[in-house]
Amino acid sequence: MGAQEHCDVLVIGSGAGGLATAITARKHGLSVIVIEKEPVFGGTTAFSGGVLWIPGNRHGRALNPDDTRAAARAYLRAETGNFHQPEAVEAFLEAGPKMLDWFEAETEVKFVPTLYPDYHPTVPGGVDVGRSVLAAPYDSSALGENLRRLRPPLATITFMGMMFNSSNADIRHFFNATRSLTSFAYVAKRLAAHAAEVVRHGRGVQVTSGNALAARLAKTCFDLGIPILTETPALHLLKQGGRVTGAQVGGAQPRSIMAARGVVLACGGYAQDLARRAGIYAHLKAGGAHHSPVPPGNTGDGIRLGEAVGGAFEAEYPQPAAWMPVSLVPGKGVFPHLLDRYKPGMIAVRSDGRRFVNESDSYHDVGAAMAAGDGAAWLICDHRTIRKYGLGHAKPAPMPLWLWTRSGYLKRGRTLAGLARACGIDPAGLEATVAAYNRGAREGRDEQFRRGETSFNRYLADPEHKPNPCVAPVERGPFYAVRMEMGDLGTFDGLRTTVEGAVLDRQGAAIAGLYAVGNDRASIMGGNYPGAGITLGPAMTFGWITGRHLAGRAAATEDAA
Known part of the structure; x- marks a missing residue:
């Protein structure tokens, strides 16, 4: 077998789920090694918004003292539908607030409250504020020499490299x-x-959002003596007597790493596994395109490693990924449309020129609506709107627009018909759509989709725009458009596990010594996206549960102390 290294817990992957598991296990007395195949650590977490959805957290209780666990339970039951996992949901609701308190008390990880509403606040149990928290900003120079290995933020959502x-x-x-x-x-x-x-x-070292969360988790690992070995891929799992005992790893020092308590798969799901997603994503099977902004290393390694030793994976959710409308920026990459869609004066149309969705709904809901068509849409606005808010990667005034029109990223037309011809949109359809939209928009109403009528619609809009922060007419040329296509923030389908994270085989039995966290584990959200942070919140909560379980602690029921 060659050279060997020994530990109690081997974590494969360095995003929030994996690092939370590693830190928890180490703080409860276990020796831990984290391996990461890429040259940087932080996983998709480092690209993310750094928001965690944790109902009942102490920050949220101060903003919404009337929220209850019963309400959160009802909300998740409504949101997950036929894929509701009552035992896992109950464990999440019980452990989530304790996890948050524990990390803030025991580690470098700190959070601040947000005013995010649930994404569907009018669904039974939904709330207008109090369930989402944000990683506190961080001076990542505290990482010292390890700063160079922190994954930089996604380039297309920074300004001159600044977050x-x-x-x-x-x-x-x-x-x-x-x-x-x-x-x-x-x-x-x-x-x-x-x-x-x-x-x-x-x-830049003053980092925010997911980059701050990744840096804080990594700093805690280094302070605890947990190595994060980058450029160290897991080649295959080792198994003896029906138990997973470690992994064969590659890189500069190929060897076996033996794990006495367990191996934890935390590789970030399969968003960049081109073959697997081609067989699962309906819009790809129909001949559409897909451009994921998640790290290129999220190629489904954890799921393949698990399947190779008998782990069960099934693509069962109606929406297998957290959809994100994106545009392709020449020379820069994929731009996620996180903010512009909410602003007044923006509308989205298909090639027939017709609107098809409430543009101020969540990225997942807008993406699902795009996927139900041909997987593409055009985001359109007039000159006044683009100069005030920007459009896609094109920035607002005083930044110039000619760079983006010259590259073809932005389409421009002196009239709506001219814009339609430049985009390949039906001109008559677009003119009719804008005329119908403008009739209500001039009075702040969206007669077709009731845009701006929920607290979430309004949250990322323009509160200074009256009477509806989401709605303004599209009427002053020239007009502009950017093409949006399908992307994602990560996958929902994953390996089947117990509540504690033990990977299950196809007969439903736990595979001894093997665990999965984060997007390698099937999401408890059932393919829906109920609120800001529903990936990172469960990732860290179940990482905490798994870490405690590996150390012999019943994380979901014992006090955090």
């Missing part, structure tokens, strides 16, 4: 920099500080 916080306040200053002295001063200060960081460290 925005996942809050309206931070972003609003940049939108208003040319109209407000306060915002101008704020932006100037941010840019100056960022420039100084780049000179000193070669990158």
Whole structure:
């Protein structure tokens, strides 16, 4: 078998689920090794918004003291439908707040409250605030030499390499920099500080969102003596007497790493496994396109490793991934449409020129509506709107638009018919759609989709735009459009597990010594997306449960102490 290394727990993958498991196990007395095949750690977490959905968390209780576990339970029951997992949901609701308190008390990980509503706040049990928390900003220079191995944020959602916080306040200053002295001063200060960081460290170190969460988790690992071995892929699992005992790893030092308590699969799901997703995603099977902004290393390794030793995987959810409308930015990559769709004066149409969705619904809901068609749409606005809010990767005034029109990323037309011809949209259909939309929009109404009538619709819109922060007419040329296609934030289908994370075989029996967390484990959300942070919240909660289970603790029922 060659060279061997020994530990209690081997974690394969370095996102939030894997690092949360590693930290929990180590804090409960176990020796832990984390391996990561890519040269950087942080997984999809480092690209994410850094938000966790944790009903009953202490930050949220201060904002919404009337929220109850019964309400959260009812909401999840309604959201998950036929795929409701009552035992796992109950464990999540019980352990989630304890997990959050434990990490804040015991580690570098800290959170701040958000004002995020649930994505479907009018569904029974839904709330307007209190269930989502955000990783607190972090000075990642605390990582020292390991800073160079922290995955940088997604390039297309930074500005000159600088990260925005996942809050309206931070972003609003940049939108208003040319109209407000306060915002101008704020932006100037941010840019100056960022420039100084780049000179000193070669990158910005004041990180926010998921990059801050990944940095905080990694710093805790290093403080606890947990190695994160990058460029160290898991080649196959080792098994003896029916039990998974470790993994054969490659890289600069090929060897076996033996794990006395268990191996934890935390490889981030299969969003970049081209063959598997081609056989699962309906829009791909129909001949459509798909462009995932998640890290290129999320190629389904954990699921394949699990299947190779008998683990059960089944693509059963109606929506197998967390959909995200994206656009392709020439020379830069994939841009996720996280903010622009919510702004007043933006509408989305298909090639027939007709609207098909409430543009201010969540990225997953808009993506599902796109997938129900041909998997593509055009996001359209007029000149006044693009200069105020930007469109896709094209920034608002005073940034120029000609770079994006010249590259073809932005389509432009002096009239709606001209824009339609530039995009390959039916001109008559687009003109009729805009005329019908504008009739209500001039009074702040969306007569077709009732846009702006929920707290979530309004949350990422423009509160200064009256009477409806989501709705404004599209009427002052020239007009602009960007093509949106299907993307995702990660996959929902995964290996079947027990509540504690033990991987199940096809007969429903646990495979001794093998666990899965994060997107390698089937989501408890049943293919739906109920609120901001429904990936990271369960990932860290079940990572905490799994870590405690490996150490002989009953995480879902014992007190965090």
